[in-house]
Amino acid sequence: MFAGRNSRQIFRENGRWLGYVTDLFLPIVDSETGDLRSLPFPGSAADQPYMTMQVIKLIQLNYRKHLADRMKRIKAKGK
Numbered sequence: 001m002f003a004g005r006n007s008r009q010i011f012r013e014n015g016r017w018l019g020y021v022t023d024l025f026l027p028i029v030d031s032e033t034g035d036l037r038s039l040p041f042p043g044s045a046a047d048q049p050y051m052t053m054q055v056i057k058l059i060q061l062n063y064r065k066h067l068a069d070r071m072k073r074i075k076a077k078g079k
Helices: 007-028 048-076
Strands: none
Touching: 007 048
16 A cells, blocks of 8 residues: 555455554554554553554554665665
């Protein structure tokens, strides 16, 4: 999803997870670093639903991998 693939292809492959990405992760993440700017639900980190946070951490891991890959491509073009 982060690489800008065709949305139909994304939906077929990951349709059940898109809500987590678009409705939970993207609104609370810093787009430059992948760090969480806020928590998805009111309360402290301990008050967050466990499985929701596990899914968000997995999405965050993949987002940061996408950012690192993008930086490698940019650096390779500059050489």
